[in-house]
Amino acid sequence: MTKYFSKDCLYYFRRVMTNPIDSFYEIRYRDYGSVPIALICVAIFGLTFTINRIFAHFVVNDVNPLTVNGLTEMRVVFLMFFLFCVGNWSITCLMNGEGRLKDIMTVVGYSLVPLIVILIPVTLISHVIAAGEEVFYYFAIAIGIGWSAILVLLGIMTVHNYSLAKTLITLFLTFVSMFILIFIALLMYSLINQLYVFLYSVYTELVFRF
Amino acid sequence: MRKLLYFSVIMLLVFSMTVPVAAVVVPYESYNYDYWEDMVFTPAPYIPARNISGATVGAGSFSRPNDLAIGPNGRVYVADTGNNRIVILNPEMTETVGIIETFDNDGTLDRFNEPFGLTVSPENLLYIADTMNERIVVLKDRDDDLSDDDFNMELVKIVRDPQSEMFDSNFAFVPMKLTVDFAGRIYVVPRGSVEGIMVFDPNGDFTGYVGTINVQISPWQIFWRSISTRAQLDRGFLIIPTEFTGVDIDPDGFVYATNIDPVGEKAVRRLNPTGEDVIRTGENQNLGGDLVNDDMGLYGGPSVIVDVVYRERGIYSLLDSKRGRIFTYDHEGNLLYIFGGRGSQVGTFRQPVAIEYLGGCIAVLDATYNEIITFDVTLYGSLINEAVGLRYDGDESQAVEKWHEVLVLNGNLELANVGIGKAYLTAGDNVNAMKYLELGKNRTFYSIAYQRYRNEILKENMPYIFTGIVVIIAALVVFMYMRKGKEKGDS
Numbered sequence: 001m002t003k004y005f006s007k008d009c010l011y012y013f014r015r016v017m018t019n020p021i022d023s024f025y026e027i028r029y030r031d032y033g034s035v036p037i038a039l040i041c042v043a044i045f046g047l048t049f050t051i052n053r054i055f056a057h058f059v060v061n062d063v064n065p066l067t068v069n070g071l072t073e074m075r076v077v078f079l080m081f082f083l084f085c086v087g088n089w090s091i092t093c094l095m096n097g098e099g100r101l102k103d104i105m106t107v108v109g110y111s112l113v114p115l116i117v118i119l120i121p122v123t124l125i126s127h128v129i130a131a132g133e134e135v136f137y138y139f140a141i142a143i144g145i146g147w148s149a150i151l152v153l154l155g156i157m158t159v160h161n162y163s164l165a166k167t168l169i170t171l172f173l174t175f176v177s178m179f180i181l182i183f184i185a186l187l188m189y190s191l192i193n194q195l196y197v198f199l200y201s202v203y204t205e206l207v208f209r210f
Numbered sequence: 211m212r213k214l215l216y217f218s219v220i221m222l223l224v225f226s227m228t229v230p231v232a233a234v235v236v237p238y239e240s241y242n243y244d245y246w247e248d249m250v251f252t253p254a255p256y257i258p259a260r261n262i263s264g265a266t267v268g269a270g271s272f273s274r275p276n277d278l279a280i281g282p283n284g285r286v287y288v289a290d291t292g293n294n295r296i297v298i299l300n301p302e303m304t305e306t307v308g309i310i311e312t313f314d315n316d317g318t319l320d321r322f323n324e325p326f327g328l329t330v331s332p333e334n335l336l337y338i339a340d341t342m343n344e345r346i347v348v349l350k351d352r353d354d355d356l357s358d359d360d361f362n363m364e365l366v367k368i369v370r371d372p373q374s375e376m377f378d379s380n381f382a383f384v385p386m387k388l389t390v391d392f393a394g395r396i397y398v399v400p401r402g403s404v405e406g407i408m409v410f411d412p413n414g415d416f417t418g419y420v421g422t423i424n425v426q427i428s429p430w431q432i433f434w435r436s437i438s439t440r441a442q443l444d445r446g447f448l449i450i451p452t453e454f455t456g457v458d459i460d461p462d463g464f465v466y467a468t469n470i471d472p473v474g475e476k477a478v479r480r481l482n483p484t485g486e487d488v489i490r491t492g493e494n495q496n497l498g499g500d501l502v503n504d505d506m507g508l509y510g511g512p513s514v515i516v517d518v519v520y521r522e523r524g525i526y527s528l529l530d531s532k533r534g535r536i537f538t539y540d541h542e543g544n545l546l547y548i549f550g551g552r553g554s555q556v557g558t559f560r561q562p563v564a565i566e567y568l569g570g571c572i573a574v575l576d577a578t579y580n581e582i583i584t585f586d587v588t589l590y591g592s593l594i595n596e597a598v599g600l601r602y603d604g605d606e607s608q609a610v611e612k613w614h615e616v617l618v619l620n621g622n623l624e625l626a627n628v629g630i631g632k633a634y635l636t637a638g639d640n641v642n643a644m645k646y647l648e649l650g651k652n653r654t655f656y657s658i659a660y661q662r663y664r665n666e667i668l669k670e671n672m673p674y675i676f677t678g679i680v681v682i683i684a685a686l687v688v689f690m691y692m693r694k695g696k697e698k699g700d701s
Contacts (some may be wrong), residue, residue: 056646058651059657059660062246064246064248077282123584128664130656130657130660130661131654131656
């Protein structure tokens with residue numbers, strides 16, 4: 001436990017946000033950072049994302065707060081996280097990437113920190129702005145998203161020891177593989193469902209006969 | 211606990227007594243759309259009153275009637291298309307006061323051939339779109355006495371064969387629906403015309419088209435057309451603007467014209483005398499009837515608006531023949547209420563073709579049932595009508611009382627909250643204005659209220675804010691001095 005949640009791991013966020021390339025290098029080659037903390041980051045991101053969707057003021061919020069379910073949001077966030085990590089891992093495995101699945105998950109999880117940090121204050125800000133002043137709100141969010149995106153890009157680049165061009169190509173392929181994963185999952189679901197229906201009908205047939 | 215029990219019993223009694231409409235089972239859904247464009251069910255604004263067929267008024271069955279009109283004396287005129295006649299009913303629609311089948315045309319007895327539309331001018335002239343004869347017949351009651359029941363119709367004029375270099379050689383003038391303004395100008399919706407509404411001057415000469423609808427091409431269509439071959443383009447369908455379906459006119463001479471909008475965004479236009487569209491749209495920029503139309507099949511797709519009636523004080527209603535709905539808008543383009551439906555119960559339609567408004571009651575003509583179906587206003591509907599009317603007249607403070615009563619019947623109505631909020635805003639009560647405008651989900655006016663409120667607070671607390679800033683700066687300066695002194699002392 002202490003290995004995963006040591007003080008070093010917690011203080012590591014600051015280093016990730018300020019010195020991303022160095023710290024991602026250390027994640028890969030010196031085993032800094034940890035997957036459980038990355039997962040907690042994702043969970044907190046899901047939470048702040050939900051909070052933003054529910055509590056952002058209606059001047060900037062197009063979502064009906066009554067239709068937002070925190071658990072569903074959390075599930076979707078985690079699903080996208082795992083899809084991205086697995087997709088990226090399966091592509092980079094084939095393209096001489098040096099990163100392990102553990103590294104990818106850690107990097108992506110830690111990269112979400114700027115977004116987490118920005119979403120709560122932005123939600124508060126939304127309550128003191130009027131129409132015409134939304135620029136402040138959207139600009140702050142854009143900063144958060146941009147920062148996180150750059151961190152993910154640098155992280156993937158560093159842990160796999162890629163060039164920028166190759167990183168961009170693998171990111172594109174990652175999205176393709178995410179679609180393939182979803183497709184296969186749906187296919188599996190429908191096949192297993194059919195198998196289940198078939199076996200169940202055989203069972204009912206037997207039950208009625210004997 | 212006991213208090214709660216008493217309270218709920220009392221509330222139950224109160225509500226069961228004040229809302230009689232809740233007990234009436236109407237054969238259709240009444241709803242409106244909220245800020246998120248979700249359907250929200252509302253109390254019924256109108257309930258079915260009567261079904262009037264040709265037999266019940268003693269005129270013999272109607273056959274495919276296609277238009278209704280109300281005369282200045284309240285009489286109801288029905289264009290009984292299939293029977294080639296015009297039937298005139300008394301204002302209560304209980305009996306026939308006259309049937310026009312023939313008229314005297316310069317000494318010869320002339321007849322109609324499938325009249326599809328008609329209208330009555332304020333001078334009590336009867337304009338009939340004699341569709342299959344390709345002409346417009348204008349008649350008037352010879353003795354000019356509006357109260358008697360003998361209909362001695364005299365021909366005033368016949369409008370036919372319009373002449374203009376705009377028409378191509380195989381042009382045919384087939385008038386479908388028409389309306390006439392106070393100056394006697396005739397606005398005609400011709401069949402199969404994409405140019406717009408034809409305008410005739412009081413002498414019956416064609417003066418031009420108004421309200422031409424622009425073609426809308428999607429980027430997708432442009433893409434497909436760019437990669438299609440000449441042969442494919444020749445075989446494909448033409449992209450042409452939609453036709454107008456119905457017209458009405460308000461007392462100021464503005465023409466309301468409906469068209470079938472394939473994307474369901476704008477199905478009605480309000481044309482000023484020069485032909486410009488001056489209609490106002492609400493917050494969601496939509497005037498196309500139903501917003502949600504994901505259903506597939508016969509009942510899916512955007513509403514098919516076939517007729518419009520200008521009611522009073524800026525309120526107008528649209529008739530949808532696809533789902534049989536009646537959409538009512540105010541002069542600002544806000545949807546007030548939606549009701550009506552297709553079906554076979556009393557108060558539902560099969561093929562609604564025309565809508566009219568007479569003395570607080572809505573009448574819809576159905577061309578398959580051959581009946582006029584009337585609707586009576588409920589408390590809910592009348593409160594909304596009055597509140598909107600009061601706002602139209604500029605009497606906001608009185609409208610607020612009505613809106614509060616509406617909120618008792620339907621707490622979800624954003625329109626009522628916005629109405630109250632705007633009144634508070636005018637009165638200068640920013641806090642209450644913010645509360646109601648937020649409930650009504652009106653970003654623009656909420657922001658105005660909020661900015662005023664914020665400025666007020668800033669103005670009141672300006673001394674404290676500035677004092678605070680000065681104190682903080684002074685503290686920082688002192689702190690830095692002390693630190694400098696300390697560093698010096700250390701070294």
